Amino acid sequence: MKIVVQVKLLPASAHDADALAATLRACNRAANRASEVAHAKNLKRRNVLQDAVYHQIKADFDLGAQSAVRVVKKVCDAYATLKGNIKAGNLGPEGSKRRTRAESKPVVFREDAAQPYDDRILTWNLDRKSVSIWTLAGRIKGIPFVCSPEAMKLLASRKGESDLVMRDGMFFLIATIELPEPEAYEPAGFLGVDLGIVNIATTSDGRIMAGRGLNRYRQRQRDLRGKLQKKRTKSAERVLKRVRRREARHAANTNHIIAKQLVNTAERTSRGIALEDLSGIRQRVTARKDQRARLHSWAFAQLGTFVEYKARRAGVPVVHVDPRNTSRQCSACWHTHRSNRVDQARFVCRSCGIVLHADHNGSRNIAHRGNAVWQRGAVNRPSTA
Structure with missing residues (x-):
């Protein structure tokens, strides 16, 4: 590789x-x-x-x-x-x-x-x-x-x-x-990873990697850029030039850390990693005006790329699954309905009554689908996000 x-x-x-x-x-x-x-x-x-x-x-x-x-x-x-x-x-x-x-x-x-x-x-x-x-x-x-x-x-x-x-x-x-690429091992199950904006990544083990700090940092950077652009002075232009890549570096470093943690967890437990195939998500999802900046600065493709290449270096198998209804389907009884997702953070199944964090429920569904994809033989399918 x-x-x-x-x-x-x-x-x-x-x-x-x-x-x-x-x-x-x-x-x-x-x-x-x-x-x-x-x-x-x-x-x-x-x-x-x-x-x-x-x-x-x-x-x-x-x-x-x-x-x-x-x-x-x-x-x-x-x-x-x-x-x-x-x-x-x-x-x-x-x-x-x-x-x-x-x-x-x-x-x-x-x-x-x-x-x-x-x-x-x-x-x-x-x-x-x-x-x-x-x-x-x-x-x-x-x-x-x-x-x-x-x-x-x-x-x-x-x-x-x-x-x-x-x-x-x-x-x-x-x-x-x-570098020589090790052969992917036979996984004993899959670690499902739900990617999001509020929570950057949530695993099927229940670990939540919150995005609050990164989102606040990005908002501060947007506010700073707005103030500097209004000044229209040479000193403001120098500051803009100095900080223009700072946000991208910070986000990339955050994604590197998260990707390394996910791959280490999967490798330690002899599991593979299951990710959602989010190709074209920005074209499919509509957002309010005040949400557009957060949606279009969401570096899910970069995080997915980091996870894939780190997993390849470690021999950890990676599969991509259909993301449809992962947030609406119950990971315990498979009942699917839009009302199961009560709000951004809470999932309550209308059939069996189980209560879970919404992203945790979604990641469990992704893990189940990852097992199914592996059994069908569609392994290591490259992401086009």
Whole structure:
């Protein structure tokens, strides 16, 4: 299986930092030039596009030979991704309009967009925790980097390309790691996980991972952004730029912690993990105006992705089940009715009278359905949320 590791570069001088930034700008301007040619002449295959633009972008943007090749590949990969999204219908509720707009103009790259590097133009020295990297100012050797101890261990298995990324004036390298994937074991049952907004995750064991803290944090961030946007001053813009990714990092860290806890619980008890298949949930669910921000900031897809890849690394089987009526069906007698769900937090079965926390009841239903899916053989079905 493939995972990515991010390390932070620490350029020794302003000259080195400027060289890295200038290289990104030149590569992405070259990518935009190549993208225009690819769109105008319908040259989406790598070899064909490279023959058409290689010498031009290499001369006009002062790129090295291998960097020009990487630029062409980046453009072709972007068009392949766009084509795949169009074919799969992953363009949101206004898919036809977005498809028309996407096909009518070339792909555009930001000047600070990531640039791929291969081993010819990027060399890692793990012993010294440094890299040697090609730039417009020549090859810069011995740029130190920092990362976690776990990331350092993973870098020993690094293969393929690494992406140079600039965020808020800081530089990062994102490396691809190839790890052996253990075979999933035969589960002794399933741990059902009900995902939600009020409670981020609730397990069939009755453990509730509340989302109150995260929701309050997001509300504070929205209030802060609103106040700063009203000021319209340069200092306010600097603060907005500094905090714009803070919320996403905080939510991702929360999801990582929850995913790790879920996988550890399942692995310790020799169970699999059953999740709801929430594909297209944002298009199916309607929300009041005051609830839209909470619905659209709900990172259920990210949490599901984290659970899946952590489970694959541990050999824990994961299945996805139909989410219909999991909140209305009694997990004890299977009676299903909308009135069983009394309110957001309480479930009272109108048939057998059992009283449960609503999310706990839903997670028990998910666990039952996970067992049924496993018995039918539909294992490890990938999520499309």
